[in-house]
Amino acid sequence: MNNSSSSKSHVLDQPELSGPTPKSLRTKMGKAVDSEKKIFHKKLKDVEISVPIVYGNISFWLGKKANEYQSHKWTVYVRGATNEDLGVVIKRAVFQLHSSFNNPTRVIESPPFELSECGWGEFEIAITLFFHSDVCDKPLNLFHHLKLYPEDESGPMSTKKPVVVESYDEIVFPEPSEAFLARVQNQPALIVPRLPAGSVLPPPVPVEDPSKRKRGDTKDHPMSQWFMNFSEADELLQLAAARQQVQAHIAKFRREISLLDGQQQQQVNSVSDM
Secondary structure, eight states: OOTTOOSOSSOOOOOOOOOOOOOOOOEEOOOOOOOTTSOOOOBOTTOEEEEEEEEEEEEEEOGGGOOSSOOEEEEEEEEETTSOOGGGTEEEEEEEOOTTSSSOEEEEOSSSEEEEEEESOOOEEEEEEEEOTTTOSSOEEEEEEOOOSOSOOOSOOOSSSOEEEEEEEEEEEESOBHHHHHHHTTOTTSBOOOOOTTOOOOOOOOSSOGGGOOOOOOTTOTTGGGOOOOOHHHHHHHHHHHHHHHHHHHHHHHHHHHHHHHHHHHHHHHHHHO
């Protein structure tokens, strides 16, 4: 919440990196519906395009500049999972902030799809993604809980370590149009199928004049050092480590149960000998 609010959420604590949220299921968009008012886009049957995205926030404690109503500066965003430009797929993003903010409905018309604010409170942000006409005619609704305060509330406060909370998702577009596939087939970050031998796509048509468009990727973003890595390799390593921990706990509990069973048997034997 912003400085128009009248009370603080809780005592400030040391900002620190939060772990990544679990990888979600793939979000499958509905098939685009052609209408008489729209230009007809030829669909590709039994084909789907997957677009990996990350959405979340980074927040910094303001230190000596912090006051009762403005304790943090934060940025909420939707980015490509490997920081590529999402403008080839997403037309605009709408962020719905808490009603205490001036103009709480923020519309970002071009990438990078992000906004920054100052405030003191945590709240849920609704994010609506609108796609280009040859991609999908239905928007996608996402929800992100703005995180300002770290889970670990011990230790002194710091202005150098932000709180970072991100979620990974893959937006799946079934039966994409030829124009959409032609435009993104050379995008290395998108999961694009190989067409059958002999298939020919039309030449890619940019969604807007490239010379008039600002750079939309986040590879050199000022806060990119804090972005999390959601690679499959890292996820497999995390799963393997978690599996080892579970197996170690199971072995420990089995030893404790065996020990208790032994002690109980000794007590039974002692009673029977009396």
